[in-house]
Amino acid sequence: MSQGNTGVTAQVVNAHACPVREVLDRVSGKWSVQILVAAAQGPIRFTELERSIEGISRRMLTLTLRNLERDGLVTRTVHPTVPPKVEYELTPVAEELHKTLQQLTDWAERNRVYVAEARAAYDERRETD
Amino acid sequence: MSQGNTGVTAQVVNAHACPVREVLDRVSGKWSVQILVAAAQGPIRFTELERSIEGISRRMLTLTLRNLERDGLVTRTVHPTVPPKVEYELTPVAEELHKTLQQLTDWAERNRVYVAEARAAYDERRETD
DNA sequence: CTGCATCCCCAGCGATACTG
DNA sequence: CAGTATCGCTGGGGATGCAG
Numbered sequence: 001m002s003q004g005n006t007g008v009t010a011q012v013v014n015a016h017a018c019p020v021r022e023v024l025d026r027v028s029g030k031w032s033v034q035i036l037v038a039a040a041q042g043p044i045r046f047t048e049l050e051r052s053i054e055g056i057s058r059r060m061l062t063l064t065l066r067n068l069e070r071d072g073l074v075t076r077t078v079h080p081t082v083p084p085k086v087e088y089e090l091t092p093v094a095e096e097l098h099k100t101l102q103q104l105t106d107w108a109e110r111n112r113v114y115v116a117e118a119r120a121a122y123d124e125r126r127e128t129d
Numbered sequence: 130m131s132q133g134n135t136g137v138t139a140q141v142v143n144a145h146a147c148p149v150r151e152v153l154d155r156v157s158g159k160w161s162v163q164i165l166v167a168a169a170q171g172p173i174r175f176t177e178l179e180r181s182i183e184g185i186s187r188r189m190l191t192l193t194l195r196n197l198e199r200d201g202l203v204t205r206t207v208h209p210t211v212p213p214k215v216e217y218e219l220t221p222v223a224e225e226l227h228k229t230l231q232q233l234t235d236w237a238e239r240n241r242v243y244v245a246e247a248r249a250a251y252d253e254r255r256e257t258d
Numbered sequence: 259c260t261g262c263a264t265c266c267c268c269a270g271c272g273a274t275a276c277t278g
Numbered sequence: 279c280a281g282t283a284t285c286g287c288t289g290g291g292g293a294t295g296c297a298g
Contacts, residue, residue: 019237020162020230026244027233028157030271033149046280057272062281072247083279084278093240100236101149103229104156108148111222115155118201159291175260186292191261212259213298 026071026097031056031064033101036090039074040098043087073097155200155226160185160193162230165219168203169227172216202226 073094202223
């Protein structure tokens with residue numbers, strides 16, 4: 001058994017259409033999560049999003065919002081006024097998602113220092129070779 | 130107030146070094162999460178990972194493992210045998226992360242159908258214009 | 259078995275300008 | 279105010295081959 005049978009320690013965890021990949025596809029992209037976070041506090045206008053999320057371009061804001069809307073994660077409400085007013089809001093499903101995203105950011109905050117130090121230590125080792 | 134003051138509905142949620150971005154940087158990349166999931170069940174060898182994660186290339190497996198190691202999320206243990214045997218294992222910090230990732234995949238499973246239908250409906254509307 | 263080096267491609271994103 | 283259209287780049291990642 002020293003090298004013949006590798007064992008079945010890890011089953012195939014990603015059959016196709018793996019839920020892991022599904023989430024990632026939904027959450028991937030540079031801006032999706034930040035938009036979800038920004039919109040989580042209630043209906044928010046296009047320009048408010050643009051200002052809330054530092055560094056985002058109009059183009060990416062539009063594109064990402066469209067994708068989120070397509071996936072049923074945000075609703076888009078047009079108020080036919082002048083000037084135009086469009087509000088985006090999380091759907092209930094997205095609110096749930098937001099809660100778990102919150103857990104992720106909590107993890108990040110708790111372990112930010114740990115990761116930074118691990119990284120520094122790793123790089124240190126590489127240099128002193 | 131109809132258009133003068135936009136209010137402060139959404140504060141700037143992403144100061145620089147935003148935790149949101151930090152997690153994403155750690156979890157982004159096509160394979161990081163799947164590796165974390167696969168390694169969560171215990172120490173796992175390089176080749177086992179390669180077989181567990183369908184579609185991953187040797188190159189990306191190596192690169193992603195290095196990054197995870199650098200961030201202190203996996204440990205790399207070399208057994209100086211012949212043939213070589215290297216085992217990867219989650220660190221405690223990564224185990225915590227894995228728990229929250231589990232929540233994400235749970236969300237994905239619960240709402241997979243919802244998203245698929247939302248998407249289909251959206252595309253339907255686009256076509257029938 | 260485990261891993262690095264090289265080449266190459268393309269999707270994601272930024273910049274910019276134009277519209278209802 | 280809230281978009282859309284076009285262009286061009288960058289780097290993430292796939293394919294392949296070599297090495298300890």
